[in-house]
Amino acid sequence: VTHCRSSLSSECFGHGFSTRTGGVSLIPTLSSLNLFSSSRRRDAEAVVQENRRRLAVHAGFHPLSLRLVKVEHGSRVWVVGRAEPGSYDAMVTDRAGVVLAAPGADCMPILFADPRSKVIGAAHAGWKGTLMGVAMATVEAMVTEFGCRVSDIMVAMGPSVGACCFTLDRQQAQDFLRIDRGCVPDPESARPHVDLRLANRVLLQRGGVLSGHIHDHKEMQRCTSCHPEDFFSHVRDGLNFGTQVGFLWIRGTD
Secondary structure, eight states, X not given: OOEEOOSSOOSSEEEEEEOSOSOOOOSGGGTTTOOOOOXXXXXXXXXXXXXXXXXXXXXXXXXXXXXXXXXXXSOOEEEBTBOOOSOOSEEEEOOTTOEEEEEESSSEEEEEEETTTTEEEEEEEOHHHHHHTHHHHHHHHHHHHHOOXXXXXXXXXXXXXXXXXXXXXXXXXXXXXXXXXXXXXXXXSSSOBOOHHHHHHHHHHHTTOOGGGEEOOGGGGSOTTTOTTTOOOHHHHOSSOOOEEEEEEETTOO
């Protein structure tokens, strides 16, 4: 099992971003550390649970403490401890030992941490969620629910598909062009390329997150579609694709 880490503070928090290596999934597009199964993505539940156990042992948390975002490609945020919605794309907590995990396989897992208030968040940012503002919705939940200051919040951006491999139709790309012209390097193309990473960074900075608090390590900037040896990718592998996660917890009971 291998995982990537950002330069996010490790004194208060444990965190990381999983890769595809070190698991037991045998289906080629899910091999080998796939962390999610569904009716469309047919990895056995026992296999997924073993993969999650392996990640937990490797990273240093209890497998049963893992909470995985229930993706709906929107901007809903769940405050852990309240009634859980059927689906949501982000969650926040101040509870030590609860491991928040956001999935990704081209979509970007984003982790949030406030070392002053000891509050964390995790978000799944696909192109729809990015446009709906899921990243800042997570920040705003940390501020509203736990009294965090935006200027204290640290953000770690996980692996995602790069603009080299991700395209949308022109109308959808126009929405990213309105965020920042750099998000769409070829707007006149029939299928313009779109930079999800830049879009999320711009939106976070506009929302008040300090530029120096947005961690986007070079290792995380590798395109998930271009690096099949390390990452799963929906763009590359089709519907039966595997899932990696970004995960984060407050140290204290781990």
